[in-house]
Each structure stands twice: as C-alpha cells, then as structure tokens.
Amino acid sequence: MALHKTPVIVKLPAWRRRVLLIAVLLGLAALLVRGIYLQSFHKQFLQAKGDARYSRTITLQSHRGKITDRFGDLLAISSPVESVWASPPDVKITQAQTKEIATLLGIKASDIDKKLVNTEREFVYLKRRVSPELAAKVMKVGVSGIYLQREYKRYYPAGEVAAHLVGFTGIDDNGQEGFELAKNDSLSGKAGSRRVIKDRSGHIVEDLEAVNVPKDGSDLVLSIDNRIQYLAHREIAKAVDASNALAGSVVVLDAKTGEVLAMANMPTYNPNNPINIRGKTRNRSITDVFEPGSTMKAISVSAGLESGLYQADTKINTAPGYMSIGPATIHDSHAHGVLSVSQVIQVSSNVGASKIALSLDNLYLWNIFNQIGFGAKTGIHFPGEAAGRVRDYKKWRPIEKATMSYGHGISVTLLQLARSYTVFANEGELKPVSLIKLQEPPVGTQVFSPNTANDMKAMLESVVMPGGTALRAQVVGYRVAGKTGTTHKLGAQGYEDNKYVASFVGMAPASNPRLIVAVMIDEPNIANKQYFGGVVAAPVFSAVMGDALRILAVPQDSPSTNVVIPPEEVIESVDDVKETT
DSSP states (O other), X not given: OOOOOOOOOOOOXXXXXXXXXXXXXXXXXXXXXXXXXXXXHSHHHHHHHHHHHHEEEEEEOOOOOOEEOTTSOEEXXXXXXXXEEEOGGGOBOOHHHHHHHXXXXXXXXXXXXXXXXXXXXXXXXXXXXXXXXXXXXXXXXXXXXXXXXXXXXXXXXXGGGGHHHHOOBOTTXXXXXXXXXXXXXXXXXXXXXXXXXXXXXXXXXXXXXXXXXXXXXXXEEBSOOHHHHHHHHHHHHHHHHHTTOXXXXXXXXXXXXXXXXXXXXXXXXXXXXXXXXXXXXOOHHHHOOBOOGGGGHHHHHXXXXXXXXOOTTOEEEOTTSEEEETTEEEEOSSOOOEEEHHHHHHTTOHHHHHXXXXXXXXXXXXXXXXXXXXXXXXSOOOTTOOOOBOOOGXXXXXXXXXXXXXXXXXXXXXXXXXHHXXXXXXXXXXXXXXXXXOSSOOOOXXXXXXXXXXXXXXXXXXXXXXXXXXXXXXXXXXXXXXXXXXXXXXXXXXXXXXXXXXXXXXXXXXXXXXXXXEEEEESOOOGGGTTSIIIIIHHHHHHHHHHHHHHTTOOOOOOOOSOOOOHHHHHXXXXXXXXXX
C-alpha cells in the first residue's frame, strides 16, 4: 500500500507581494508617463521619423517655355526624359541586379554600390536625363527603392547657328547663357508637388495632400528671322575662315522697327552638346567693343551738317594729305587736295573729318554721340552687354577730338554701330533696338533733321559707287548706302601694328531702306593687304543683304543687273584704310 506525502505549504512573507505589486504599478506608471511625454511634448519628432520612412514629397516638374523666331520656328524646346533615383534605406538589390542596372545606365556597378551604401540619405540620383525607353528597362529589373522622376531636356533645333542668342541650360534646366539665362524666370515657370505615403516597395498607398499644380513657363518669341539668321551665320563663317580671322560678327536690323532679324558670331558652339566652349559663348555683337574706324565719319560729319556750318558741297582743303596736331600727325590714304563734304565721306578723308569735328563745340559733338547711343547700353537687357566708351567732353584734347571723328579713341559694340545708322534710314530718327518681336513699331528719338539724314544717306551711297571705297558692298538690283572702317586693334600696350579690325555698315534699298547690316571681322589675315573693311567686311554685307532682301521680297530700286569692280577702284578701296594717328 502506497504512502502519500503530505504537501508542504510555504508561506511567503507578505511584503514580497507588496513589493511585486508596487514594481508592476511603477512600471505601468512609467509607461504611462512616457506615453504622455511622447504624445504631448515629442509628437512632432515622432511624426517626422514616421514620415521619413513612408511619406514622400513628389516634385512635379514644370514645362520650360519654348523659344521661337518671329514666325514660330523652334529655337529651343524641352523633351520629356526620366531621371533614375533611389532611396538607399528602401533598396533591396542583388549583385546581379546591380550589374544589370549599371549596364543599362552605362555606369560602373561600384558607383551604384557607393551611392546605395549611404543609408542616411533618402534620395540619390543613379543617372539623370535618360530616355523614357531606357528608364522603363531599368524599372523592369524590379528593384524596390529605385524610382523615376520626370524631367525635361532642352533641345536646340538651330544648333550653333543661333547659339549666342538662345544660349543653353544646365543639368537642372536653369539658363546658363543667352536668353535661356536672361529670361530664365519666365521660361522656367514654377514646379508643383504632391505629398504621398509609399509602402516599402515604393508603391503609393495614399495621397496626403492635394496636388500643387506646376505652372509651365512662358514661351519667348524673338525678333529673329530664322532664314536670315542661317544665311548670316553662313556668310560670317565663310569670311572668318577665308581671312583666317580671330573672330567675326554680323547684325541685321529691320531699318524701320529696330528689330534684330539676325545676329551671328564666330567662333560658335553647339548648345546641344556644350563642351569645350571656353571663349566661344560670348555674343560678340553685344559684349565686345571695338573702335569703329571710318564708319564713325557718317556720325561726326552729320553733326557738322546739323550745326549749320557745313553743307554737302562745302569745300574743305585736305592738302597736303596730312595735318599735325601737336606731336601727332593725321594722314589720309592719298593727298586729295580740296574736297567737298560729300567727297570727304566718299574717299574717307581723315583730315577732312578731323577739320569738321575740330570746328564744332565739344559739348555739342558729345551730345550728338550721346543721343546716337554711344557710351550707353542699348536697353535690350542681354547678359554681358557692354556700353562702350565715349570720353568726357570736358577732358577732350584737340587730337582726341580729331581722332574720334574717324573712329579712334571711341569704342562701340557692333549692335550700337548698326543702331546708329537707323538715323539715316528714318530721316534722322534713331530707333531703339529689340531682340524680342514687337507688336507695334517703336517711337524713336529725333537726332538729326530729315535734310541732314537724307544728305548723309546720299553721301553714303556714293561710297559704294565708282570713286568710293566700298565697291564690293554693291548688291545686284538694289541701291546701297554704307561706310567702310578699318582700325589698328587696340591692345594692352596700345595700338598693335599688325592686328586690325575691319568693318562695314550699310543699308538697302537706299531709296527706302528696309534693312541695315553691320559686319565686323576681328584680326583678319594681313597677307596681301586683305584686311581692310572694303575687302573683308563689305563682301559679307553684300552677300547677307542681297539674300535677305530677296527672302523678304523687297522690290528692287536699281536697274543694274551686275556688279563691276574696276581694278583701280579695288586699289582705292584698299588704300582707304590708313586710319591711324
């Protein structure tokens, strides 16, 4: 018979139960206090931590505005692309997937690993601006934590032809040069956004806030005529190459409105692939200044006509072909003897222009230069525009006053020079210039009387006729009025003997000017004396002006059917250019 043990009952001290109960209550109280503290005083911190894991603010890119020529031809347009990005804390990727994505994106697998190992960042780009087709292939790899962001890539259909005007954008679609920079705020618009919650796989599960709709950029319509821009670029490129010049520029203005129909510069660059562009991005027509040489005579001699002291037939003795002012001597290319004011322009006499300028009051002549726009920006608000330089009239010495009359000691931009000749195309009225298409013709500033302007226009027309210095500026079927200029280039140590700037500015048809074309060739080759304005710049004017007038269907005003340049006249044109003190 089995024996049963009587259970032993151990009676624990009562204080142990109380201690355990108190400990449990204290723990519950601590949790309660902690909960109250976190919910009441640390709420924003906790919400931020939660949001950082699941909440995303998605940027909705705005569409950058188009840039077009005056007729709507595209100069800049944005195409949709995708940027591949990742959230490192969310990425779960194998080595095989890393290699596949790297191959698709054309980058190293090690570069992807470096970007994804930094789990403190919530956003890293793997590759920006890839085609939508390629982006779709990346997403098919099926890696969680890798996403796409819609962006836009700028495309420039005209390429290098309009590069200096249009400019280009950077990787973030912000303007870097040209009108892309000048009008960046209006072109870029304003990006939108929306806030969402995503799961660990990157799928949107809830919209937290309503969409902030992006505001697309405004379109920009330039005054440029793409057809004339192409031919201007073609001709300046040919001239710079043929003369082995450092650079060159050409500006085409609508003579009646002041709108810029073309503006081309060499060297240029491709805005679709802006690499190795140092020194090529300047719009030299606007940013670079030079001494205008004899093209300035039209302004200084017009000042003499406007003063009432001179008429077109007033005689001026230029013998013996030079004049001394203090230690300096001003030379003509030939000893011409007694010349009329009209002949001073036709044969480009430095002595004649100097004598006219020296007879005028300093303040009066300075006011003419000022009213014509020299020494001040044109108001087109283009990045880097230069103002040029006109010395203070109170400090003019006689030699400085004389040399300014034929374009030395004064500096201008090519756009300023082209604009100054609008006074001769509009009966003395200077037109403001614009690179933006105008809705209405602008009101100009009356600088000269109609009589003075028309007299000078007739004088400028004689320059391209036999006996003048710019026969190569003739245009078949049209009367042309214009002026050559050639100056020694001004360097850091003064004028450089073997470096020149050749220029020509003129208008056509002379009977009722429709276009003004200004050409500048910087440092043309000095071999065989092929560096003068009448030889280097005038042919560019002729080619651009002739084609542009035909493009615009401007009626002819001359019965001439061909251009004849007698050999002796070519020599006269070459010799015109000794415009130095």
